[in-house]
Amino acid sequence: MGIWLEGKPLADKIKEDIRQQAVYFQQATGKVPGLAAVLVGDNRASQVYVRSKEKACQALGLFSEVQVYPGDISQAFLEKKIDELNRRDEVDGILVQLPLPAHIDSYAIICSLSPDKDVDGLHPFSLGTILTNRVGFRPCTPLGVVEILKENRIPIEGRDVVVIGRSILVGKSLAAMLTNENGTVTVCHSKTKDLGRVCSRADILVAAMGKEVFVKPEFVKPGATVIDVGINSVSDPARVKAYFGEDERRQKDLQSKGYTLVGDVHPAAFERAGAMTPVPGGIGPLTIAMLMKNTLDAFKRRRGIKTPPS
């Protein structure tokens, strides 16, 4: 049995550093990093996500703006709004909350963002800078994964890394980032044969396919580092019991909220892992922290500020 890699203390540390830099820039230049979020339609989950990002900005002293549009706006209208944000000086980062309504071409909207303000790191230009290993925005969740590995001094160089999942947001981006960190990276997905055997080679195993407890304990090489990016909601008491036994906190979750959160990795995998991120409280808190970090970086890059204030 290994150690839990807690994301929250690291996220707090990163956010505190950003808060202090924002204070410094406010005093030194009269400006603070600013994030604009664009929310289209009335998807409840999207509203919650955008609200939590807005709150994070406010807590750190960053400028924050949320633009909310009805679900039936046109492609052209939305592109015009993005263009306005691209031009506004006080907006360093622009975040288009996905998913957009079905009649909107989301990819075209992402491509209309200025790469300078693409703090979600989803513009093809940003993604390309992962392959070129040059300055550019990296998607926030993969950034959080790299950050938690480094913070815990888990070496990547020369290690066998297996990433399960090939989303743009996590799997493919993270694989290229970990290759840049000198890991020997394999990307697995739904077409991979004998997935358990491939996983069991990994010194670092990243689960990011969005399937509840898909990674079984026997997929994990004893002593391996396991990064669980999945966040799945379970309300069935039998399944909660199968995953967590009689764990008190989980029972309490069930009673108070009607569900508890579980990752893409079976919790029992912790018995074999050398280190593992919990769900909740692992990668999740880091994602928003890295969004704030990208917004700060956008502010600095746009203003040609090279070093952090000391």
Added chain:
Amino acid sequence: MGIWLEGKPLADKIKEDIRQQAVYFQQATGKVPGLAAVLVGDNRASQVYVRSKEKACQALGLFSEVQVYPGDISQAFLEKKIDELNRRDEVDGILVQLPLPAHIDSYAIICSLSPDKDVDGLHPFSLGTILTNRVGFRPCTPLGVVEILKENRIPIEGRDVVVIGRSILVGKSLAAMLTNENGTVTVCHSKTKDLGRVCSRADILVAAMGKEVFVKPEFVKPGATVIDVGINSVSDPARVKAYFGEDERRQKDLQSKGYTLVGDVHPAAFERAGAMTPVPGGIGPLTIAMLMKNTLDAFKRRRGIKTPPS
């Protein structure tokens, strides 16, 4: 012992198809696809490469232009020239021959290309479209690798693929392209531990690290497909003999040219491979064919032509 995957016949087939389409477009629209090459300085190898691309255009009836500048031109001047090419209608593809002189920021030059005309596929936007798996230019050598696998009906989906080398031009791009083709892809490099063991898992092994006969026969799983992207020149008769025995053609090469070409894979690996690309005559001829194909595709995309003429 397997079969040789010859690149020349496939390259000829691709080029003949392009030639016929160029004739069609000439007759139907009065326009043909056009490629502009930019050559800076007097690097002998670069001159030879640019000349061979120019000849390929001419043979296929494409418009071709070569701009040659002295090695001491400024960054700003070169960017202005690129900008002019970005705007010229008859130029569908722009190719900046690398390496550029040391005082030039090559990455900034590549970034100044219009992604619509980036037929070498090296602009970060183009590279990003590999990760998004959307329309965009792919680098020519990886395109050739995918093409030769498909032409020979070598399945990629679900196969273990190992790519050795993580250059932008080949390794990293190809790895993402083969992930898109549903292969289970591992990228190896100089920091990979126990490389021979990793390679020996591969159903498809791609050698693209630019080291003469680095891949030994024992790295190859019996029956695997071996793609040799390396092109190295050997002039030492003892090494030629060690690689090729008494092979007549190689002896002739040595006598007539003073060298022969060998890949990143030891020729004796052919004994274990199910299929293998020769050097020369494997991936090499496909690279220029795919450049011509990208130029044709640029022409069609810029003019909104969706289907090939029948």
